Amino acid sequence: MQRKLLHNIPFDALKIGMEAEHTRVLHADDLYVFANSSGNLNPMHLPKEDGDGDGSPEALAPSMWIASLVSAVLGCDLPGPGTIYRSQSLRFVSQAQAGETLVVRVRLLEKGEGRLARFATTVTTQDGRPVLEGEAEVIAPARAVTFDPAEVPGLILQDHQHFDRLLEAAAPLRPMRTAVVAPEEADALAGPLLAAQHGLIEPVLVGDPDRIAAAAQAAGLDISGVEIAPAPDHKAAVERAVALVREGRAGALMKGHLHTDIFLGAILSRESGLRTDRRLSHVFVMDVPGLDHLLMVTDAAINIAPDLMIKADIIQNAIHLAHSLGLAEPRVGILSAVETVNPAIPSTLDAAILSKMADRGQITGGLVDGPLAMDNAVDLAAARTKGIKGLVAGHADILVAPNMEAGNMLAKELTFLAHAQSAGIVMGARCPVILTSRADDEKSRLASCAVAVLHAARSA
Known part of the structure; x- marks a missing residue:
């Protein structure tokens, strides 16, 4: 799959009210990737496991996986490559399950000294149900940067x-x-x-x-x-x-x-x-x-x-x-x-x-x-x-x-x-x-x- 070039918006070009969003389908494989990379093997977040003993698998997205989607928008689009996180507040309003489509949005609220930028951050389901709310503070990039993600290694799960x-x-x-x-x-x-x-x-x-x-x-x-x-x-x-x-x-x-x-x-x-x-x-x-x-x-x-x-x-x-x-x-x-x-x-x-x-x-x-x-x-x-x-x-x-x-x-x-x-x-x-x-x-x-x-x- 060919990946598009990533372009940023330097701090001086940021304007209050700017927005960006990503749409992401939560696949069962995402849960396995997160479990392996984070070490969080809670069965509530594994596709085939019954984590609470009710007789059926939950396949719930880990909350911090959902939060990571916010960082993807900040790091890829607004402000984009060169951005560094300072802080993130999170409130998890509801759960998401494998198969759901999530919409991740960020909106610039404030610019400050030292290239600080404050964003409202939300994640909802495709039908508008809120999943995550919060605010992020980042150090925006000083100059324009373009990044080609083609060389980032891909992943193949060892599932059968x-x-x-x-x-x-x-x-x-x-x-x-x-x-x-x-x-x-x-x-x-x-x-x-x-x-x-x-x-x-x-x-x-x-x-x-x-x-x-x-x-x-x-x-x-x-x-x-x-x-x-x-x-x-x-x-x-x-x-x-x-x-x-x-x-x-x-x-x-x-x-x-x-x-x-x-x-x-x-x-x-x-x-x-x-x-x-x-x-x-x-x-x-x-x-x-x-x-x-x-x-x-x-x-x-x-x-x-x-x-x-x-x-x-x-x-x-x-x-x-x-x-x-x-x-x-x-x-x-x-x-x-x-x-x-x-x-x-x-x-x-x-x-x-x-x-x-x-x-x-x-x-x-x-x-x-x-x-x-x-x-x-x-x-x-x-x-x-x-x-x-x-x-x-x-x-x-x-x-x-x-x-x-x-x-x-x-x-x-x-x-x-x-x-x-x-x-x-x-x-x-x-x-x-x-x-x-x-x-x-x-x-x-x-x-x-x-x-x-x-x-x-x-x-x-």
């Missing part, structure tokens, strides 16, 4: 509202009976139990009962009332879990504390597994702070060096998952190092062919374009700079990596450098397969279960 919406969408659905394979360590057991507490899944713990009980005891977890399906080892556990799905006694699988190759091996068995006519692939569903939509990254965990037809399956799997998450026509960016076809870079050839396959109906349900470099897949300005047109460039919902190494690095970079949270699910089997990491936090584990529940419900 997209995952909040996923959890809200999954909340009314019936808990999905999920076979959890070898939850024999505390981290592997805590995730499914947490999801059960939130009503997302009904876990069936498949593995060694003694090890599961020991893990629960060590972590202080209560597994009373949770069904346990005994299995002597990891191979037997995943085979038992797959059988539960084939028999209709479970609607999803969840990986616990076992090697991924053992876990996937039983799923891929031609005789007793959960294969379909499509290749299995992994999809990270990511909530990236500052991005206004969910971002999916595939394949980052299963297919090491996929060929053209495997990539087609990877794309189709991701599109189907996107449909389940509410995207009617997801935009798919096929990534490479460059955005032009170069025979020396095989991934650019694959990307061009896959785009044409989508044009011809061999990949359906989404808009597919490539090759795209990462910058012009997700940033519209970067795409325009390079002259790339189309409906995907700058707006990709799904990023298709050229191989597992690139996909895994991309997902981890978003997680650990951009503070994204990720949910993980394997597509292409007869049921959703939840694949979480020991490094996942609670919200990521819940989101993985929510994604699986939504996909199962909306693809039934």
Whole structure:
């Protein structure tokens, strides 16, 4: 967003009765920014918290945040840059809540010695309800100053509202009976139990009962009332879990504390597994702070060096998952190092062919374009700079990596450098397969279960 230059009015040019005003919408994010910058963590001023115990969040603007709006008018407009506060009287007449529009006004009352200027200061709601009244005394600038605020750093909150919406969408659905394979360590057991507490899944713990009980005891977890399906080892556990799905006694699988190759091996068995006519692939569903939509990254965990037809399956799997998450026509960016076809870079050839396959109906349900470099897949300005047109460039919902190494690095970079949270699910089997990491936090584990529940419900 381009910011206008700020100009001041020096003391000698000030005239009694001069006025200035700002109009500001109070966003929920403003409350988080103030809480972090001031250290005031009073839950009365946090968007989702019930600070007074009445059963609903208050999301009241802190009074001193409202007062800071007055300083913005004095410091930016009247007198403007170069102004220094001397004093401010404040009377808070009423409260403001997130979502309200506030009008901040200052009016020059008096000029005095030493460039002192006294202002009446008010804040009202857009419909005229008074919120703040008072007076400010400032030292006005001596000379004209112009300031360009373009270099002031911006802020990105590390919140994950997209995952909040996923959890809200999954909340009314019936808990999905999920076979959890070898939850024999505390981290592997805590995730499914947490999801059960939130009503997302009904876990069936498949593995060694003694090890599961020991893990629960060590972590202080209560597994009373949770069904346990005994299995002597990891191979037997995943085979038992797959059988539960084939028999209709479970609607999803969840990986616990076992090697991924053992876990996937039983799923891929031609005789007793959960294969379909499509290749299995992994999809990270990511909530990236500052991005206004969910971002999916595939394949980052299963297919090491996929060929053209495997990539087609990877794309189709991701599109189907996107449909389940509410995207009617997801935009798919096929990534490479460059955005032009170069025979020396095989991934650019694959990307061009896959785009044409989508044009011809061999990949359906989404808009597919490539090759795209990462910058012009997700940033519209970067795409325009390079002259790339189309409906995907700058707006990709799904990023298709050229191989597992690139996909895994991309997902981890978003997680650990951009503070994204990720949910993980394997597509292409007869049921959703939840694949979480020991490094996942609670919200990521819940989101993985929510994604699986939504996909199962909306693809039934």
